[in-house]
Amino acid sequence: MTTPNEPSTSTATPKSRFKEHLSIFIPPLNFPVETSRFSPESPPEPARTLSTWTNSTTVMRSPISTSKDRDIEAQRSTSPRSVSTSSTKLKDRFTRLWFDVRTMGRDKEPELVPIQPAELPPWSPLHVEKRSTGACCVDCPCRKNKNKKRKRSLRDRILIYVLIIVILYLLGDSIFLNVRVTNMAAAPSPSLAPSNATASTSTVLSADAQQCLSQYNVNAPSDPSGYPCSSCLPVLQGVPTNFSDGNVQDAQQIQNAIQFCGLRSIFETSDSDGQSSLKSGNWVNDVKFCAWSGVSCDGSGRVSSLTLTFPAVPALIPNEVGALTGLQSLHVIGNSAIPAGALPNNFTSLASLGTIHLESTAITALPDIFGSFNKLATLELIKNSKMGNTLPNSLTGLSLQNLVVNGQALNNPLSDLTTSSTLQSSMKVLDLSSTSLSGIVPTTISSFTSLVELHLDDNNLAGPLPPTFPSTLASFSMSNNTGLGGSNTASFCSLPKLQNCDMQNTGLTASGGCGVCTF
Structure with a gap:
């Protein structure tokens, strides 16, 4: 303390x-x-x-x-x-x-010694092999790589130059063709019918024809609607027929261009609904017209059959349709308003036509142009109210096999038809139903030695009936002719080949039965 x-x-x-x-x-x-x-x-x-x-x-x-x-x-x-x-x-x-005493036996703490750098052995001297400059340039890998790169770079430059030259050539050729065709369009069109001397001797294409052919081969496949048909079609139609003797491939392309322009004219004369419908059928999407809807071609690539059904119909039949010189069958079915107008003058160029079917159109009176249709076998005119009431006189000189006129008025053509010796031997089917026929059936009907079907329904015919009918008849109908009367039915009741017979709604009566006929 x-x-x-x-x-x-x-x-x-x-x-x-x-x-x-x-x-x-x-x-x-x-x-x-x-x-x-x-x-x-x-x-x-x-x-x-x-x-x-x-x-x-x-x-x-x-x-x-x-x-x-x-x-x-x-x-x-x-x-x-x-x-x-x-x-x-x-x-x-x-x-x-x-x-x-307690800490006497313990070891003292070791002193901290700084870390000494490790001793490394000295590097051995580098031994570099000395080589001559020439040997290094030849065998050194880096030199080889440089040579490869240099060669590759040179090759790439050459390819680029070649590509530029090709592009410039194609561009210049396209510009030249466009200028040439433009000049052709401005110049007066050549005559469609070359002289006989030219046609027989010339086997070389004119400059205009060459340009049109080149345009069709180069530009038309990618731009079908841009091909100048208005200027090129008459030029290509003027190519002599013997040109194909030594230029088969070019002749085929000329023929294709003509067919293409003839069909494209139908597309161009259609209204918006018609073009839309045709477009959906591949029309004018390319130049492969044989694959277009309603188009069929023969073995030589020419259009052989054409079927146009509303709304895919033109407003009128264009004049260029005459370019389809290989056409054999034409079917046009409208809506009673289109197609309208008259048949074009170039319609006579369709000399290969064997079948013409015009239904529900507004086409006006048929011109007397059938004299050139030597191959026409079937003519069908149905419900064409504006076509008139007469048939062309040239029909009597054709070897028609089938004549069908329904739903449009006619001024009693039976007397003219039955007196044609050509028709008497060729006619197989005669159908004049609903045509407002009047009078009697002429006795010359028995002269149709090949007639198989006769249909005169829904008319104003009167009796008496002819005493005989062609023995080749298999189908016969005169229903809804209330002016007919009497019991003179033996002329057709006993026909050996008759299979169908319709006499309903007439004044005719059968005495003692009439085979397959119904009254």
């Missing part, structure tokens, strides 16, 4: 793993201190080590210390203080002694 007169001291007892009680004594402020520890007069400072067990400093005095050295702890103990200070001093000494 401390007296009131003594300066106050504090003792700290930190926690320790040892059971001994440790204390630290702080000297008073007036404790004498040496002025210099490093002066020659001063003794060396005692070595102090910090104990890791007691957290206190251990003083290790030099053995050379003299009796003059001060012992701070001893001086304090000999000072006139309380007896407790001596006990504390003794306890501290014991603690230090015990600590030194």
Whole structure:
């Protein structure tokens, strides 16, 4: 304990793993201190080590210390203080002694030695083989790669140059063709019918024909509607017929161009609905016209059959349709309003026609142009209200096999037809139903030696009937002719080949039966 007169001291007892009680004594402020520890007069400072067990400093005095050295702890103990200070001093000494004994056998902490750089052996000298400059240029891989790259670059440049030349050539050729065809369109059209001398001797195309052919081969496949048919069609039609003798391929292309223009004229003369319907059938989408809807071709690539059904019909039959010189069958079915107008003058060029079927059109009176249709076998005119009531006289000179006129008025053509010797031997089917016929059936009907079907229904015919009918008849009908009467039916009831016979709604009666006939 401390007296009131003594300066106050504090003792700290930190926690320790040892059971001994440790204390630290702080000297008073007036404790004498040496002025210099490093002066020659001063003794060396005692070595102090910090104990890791007691957290206190251990003083290790030099053995050379003299009796003059001060012992701070001893001086304090000999000072006139309380007896407790001596006990504390003794306890501290014991603690230090015990600590030194316990830590005497332990190794000191190793000093930290800086890491020394590893010693590496010196590099061996580089041995570079010296080569001559010429050998390196030949065998060095990098030189070979450079040569390959140089060759590849040169080849690429050559290809680019060739491509540019081809493009410039095609562009120049296209411009030249367009200018040439434009000049042709501005110039007067040549005659459609070349002289016989020219046709028989010329086997070389004219410049205009060559340009039209080139346009068709180059531009028409990608732009069918842009081909100048108006100027090229008459030029190509004027090519002599013997041109194909030595130029088969060009002759075929000329023929294709003519056929294409003839069909395209039908598309161009159609209204918007007609063009839309034709377009859906591939019309004018390309130049492969044989694949267009309603178009059929023969083995030589010429149009042989054409079927046009509303709404895919032209507003009128164009004049260019005469370019289809190989046409054998023509079927046109309108809506009673279109096609309208008259048949074109070039219709006579269709000399190969074997069948003509015109139904529900507004075509006006048929011109007397059938004299040139030597191959015409079937003529069918149905419900053409504006066609007139007469048939062309030239029909009587044809070897028609089938003549069908229904739903349009006629001025009693029977007398003219039955007196034609040509028709008498060729006619097989005669159908004049609903044509407002009147009068009697002429007796010359029995002269039709090849007639198989005779239909005269829905007319105004009157009796008496002819005494005989052709023995070749298989189908015979005269229904809805209320002017007929009597019982003179033996002329047809006993026909050997008759299979169908309709006499309903007439005044005729059968006496004793009439085979297959109905009344």
